Amino acid sequence: MSTAVERFDDGARARFGAHGRTFVRENELLRHPVYSRVLHWSVAAFFILALLSGLAIYTPWLYRVLTPLFGGGPMTRLLHPWFSLGFVAFFALQLLNWLQPMSWTPDDTRWMRRLKEYVANTDKLEPEYVDFFNAGQKLYFWAIVGSSVIFFISGVPMWFPRAFGRTTAAIGYVFHDLAALVMLVGFIVHIYEGTAAQPGTFHSMTRGTVEKRWAWTHHPAWYLHATGRQPQDDYEAAVRRQAGRSAEGGTPSMPG
Amino acid sequence: MPTGTLQVKAISGHSGTVPGAGVQRAEEICKYIDVTTCIGCKACEVACVEWNDMPFQQTTFDNTYQTMPSTAWNYWNLIKFNEHQREDGTLQWLMRKDQCMHCEDPGCLRACPADGAIVQYTNGIVDFQQENCIGCQYCVSGCPFDIPKFNSTTKKVYKCTLCSDRVGQGLEPACIKACPTGCLKFGTKADMRGLAEARARQLREHSGFVHAGVYDPPSVGGTHVIYVLHDITKPELYGGLPANPQIPVTYTAWKRVAKPIALLLSLFAAPVAFFHYISQGPKEPQPQPPGQEVPR
Ligand code: HEM
Ligand code: SF4
Ligand code: SF4
Numbered sequence: 001m002s003t004a005v006e007r008f009d010d011g012a013r014a015r016f017g018a019h020g021r022t023f024v025r026e027n028e029l030l031r032h033p034v035y036s037r038v039l040h041w042s043v044a045a046f047f048i049l050a051l052l053s054g055l056a057i058y059t060p061w062l063y064r065v066l067t068p069l070f071g072g073g074p075m076t077r078l079l080h081p082w083f084s085l086g087f088v089a090f091f092a093l094q095l096l097n098w099l100q101p102m103s104w105t106p107d108d109t110r111w112m113r114r115l116k117e118y119v120a121n122t123d124k125l126e127p128e129y130v131d132f133f134n135a136g137q138k139l140y141f142w143a144i145v146g147s148s149v150i151f152f153i154s155g156v157p158m159w160f161p162r163a164f165g166r167t168t169a170a171i172g173y174v175f176h177d178l179a180a181l182v183m184l185v186g187f188i189v190h191i192y193e194g195t196a197a198q199p200g201t202f203h204s205m206t207r208g209t210v211e212k213r214w215a216w217t218h219h220p221a222w223y224l225h226a227t228g229r230q231p232q233d234d235y236e237a238a239v240r241r242q243a244g245r246s247a248e249g250g251t252p253s254m255p256g
Numbered sequence: 257m258p259t260g261t262l263q264v265k266a267i268s269g270h271s272g273t274v275p276g277a278g279v280q281r282a283e284e285i286c287k288y289i290d291v292t293t294c295i296g297c298k299a300c301e302v303a304c305v306e307w308n309d310m311p312f313q314q315t316t317f318d319n320t321y322q323t324m325p326s327t328a329w330n331y332w333n334l335i336k337f338n339e340h341q342r343e344d345g346t347l348q349w350l351m352r353k354d355q356c357m358h359c360e361d362p363g364c365l366r367a368c369p370a371d372g373a374i375v376q377y378t379n380g381i382v383d384f385q386q387e388n389c390i391g392c393q394y395c396v397s398g399c400p401f402d403i404p405k406f407n408s409t410t411k412k413v414y415k416c417t418l419c420s421d422r423v424g425q426g427l428e429p430a431c432i433k434a435c436p437t438g439c440l441k442f443g444t445k446a447d448m449r450g451l452a453e454a455r456a457r458q459l460r461e462h463s464g465f466v467h468a469g470v471y472d473p474p475s476v477g478g479t480h481v482i483y484v485l486h487d488i489t490k491p492e493l494y495g496g497l498p499a500n501p502q503i504p505v506t507y508t509a510w511k512r513v514a515k516p517i518a519l520l521l522s523l524f525a526a527p528v529a530f531f532h533y534i535s536q537g538p539k540e541p542q543p544q545p546p547g548q549e550v551p552r
Binding site: 055057058059060061063064073074076077078119120121124125158161162166167169170171173174177178181184185188189192196197198199200211213214216217218235238239242243246 | 269270271367369370371373388389390391392393394396397398399402406411504506507510515516518519522523525526529532533536537538539540541542543545546
């Protein structure tokens with residue numbers, strides 16, 4: 001992608017960085033700068049609003065539960081497309097921001113083949129080729145891109161059915177539903193992975209940093225690029241330090 | 257629209273049963289329209305706008321007798337004109353009173369996601385309840401007859417009520433009352449169907465319209481507005497009456513069956529994630545404090 005995009009991103013990151021702050025402790029690495037964090041939570045806010053207002057109209061079971069959140073059925077219907085436009089707008093910026101770290105590589109295809117091991121927590125450390133984002137994260141990212149396109153193409157005729165004709169709207173909403181379901185599953189998995197499933201990850205999206213231990217555990221190749229040090233060596237050094245300390249009978253606190 | 261003594265039989269976007277369904281007996285009603293005796297006088301149009309207190313519309317001229325292209329949110333009843341040239345070269349005037357058909361299986365109601373925005377009474381009338389309408393216009397795409405019309409100011413959809421307010425009080429619809437030729441009649445579905453069959457037989461046997469028949473399309477479970485046509489094999493000639501009106505399958509198979517199942521399957525991701533945490537635990541940054549894994 002052209003340098004214009006890069007210049008735009010660099011400019012935005014610099015402007016946001018000048019207004020925000022990220023404190024990186026000695027045993028930590030900067031993972032998400034202010035710009036990425038603000039974009040992420042703007043996307044998330046609009047996404048959740050669009051999801052809830054959309055699910056309200058999705059099925060009669062949820063209609064009565066969810067429409068009061070937005071001030072009733074008519075207001076829910078009125079707001080939903082605007083929520084989604086907010087989501088699409090912020091996600092478009094995130095797309096540019098993350099285009100480079102999200103691009104698919106042969107290593108990601110390798111990663112997908114060991115998805116079963118990943119889910120079963122077989123290995124303590126991720127394979128050495130896992131970079132800034134792993135293939136699962138990239139998959140989620142590109143599923144959002146694809147779904148957003150489908151949302152948009154099917155959503156506009158649903159917004160203005162008279163301009164597009166009866167059949168377009170009647171068929172379009174099925175694709176709209178399918179995209180929403182893909183997003184819903186992705187969203188549930190994403191929240192789990194971003195919070196409970198990997199301690200320390202949530203902090204990367206709130207205050208921007210992760211512990212070095214987190215980095216060499218989950219994204220060794222990124223650790224290598226970010227620090228210039230071998231993740232495996234540093235991990236083994238940490239193990240030795242820990243063994244030494246517990247031999248001394250000290251507290252088993254975590255070194256950096 | 258006041259529901260009066262009308263009993264509700266189906267509600268759009270409604271989970272669970274219909275409260276009070278089946279507690280009263282109600283005759284199914286029907287509007288009978290004999291297009292062969294319609295003279296296109298538009299008295300029914302006038303009666304409709306008068307009774308429903310709607311303004312008269314500006315007409316448009318398109319080189320035919322058609323006064324405007326279609327019904328509107330505040331114009332529910334329109335005569336469709338067609339100058340039809342028969343195979344022998346002679347001219348035939350085809351005039352059809354176009355309005356909501358009050359389908360037994362209404363596509364509008366099936367499509368509607370808003371609880372109570374469309375109701376169907378036991379007598380067969382399909383009525384929009386604007387206070388519950390959310391303006392999504394799904395009904396527009398669900399209706400095979402292009403009837404529901406959106407008002408972009410109120411963000412609500414409107415259509416013929418079959419004068420549910422009058423019928424609920426034991427009166428006939430306004431259009432029926434106004435018709436000077438008797439081509440419009442109102443009564444029970446059984447009576448009107450019988451009358452229509454008799455008239456169609458008369459047209460076939462005595463007037464030389466060998467294809468005369470009754471339009472009461474089974475693809476939407478029959479309608480509570482039925483037509484006697486000179487030629488039942490070509491309903492499209494009558495202002496685009498569909499030969500086989502269809503509710504899009506996306507509102508039947510997908511919406512009724514697949515949609516809720518698909519949602520439940522998707523939400524299943526939540527308990528899966530939860531029990532993954534409970535059984536497998538998180539991926540901790542390494543190394544962890546010393547200890548040992550027990551297989552239980
Ligand atoms: C409110 C619930 C959410 C939480 C707790 C959450 C948490 C997180 C965290 C911790 C990360 C950083 C992961 C890392 O650094 O490796 C992240 C990244 C990301 N978030 Fe969210 N997020 C939420 C909602 C959303 C929503 C609604 C979207 C978009 C529809 C979204 C899209 C993304 C994407 C594309 C990434 C980068 C790739 C990834 O980590 O999967 N997030 N999120
Ligand atoms: S004609 Fe259209 S608006 Fe009238 S009941 Fe049938 S589907 Fe509904
Ligand atoms: S616009 Fe039609 S489908 Fe939508 S809520 Fe109103 S009546 Fe129901």
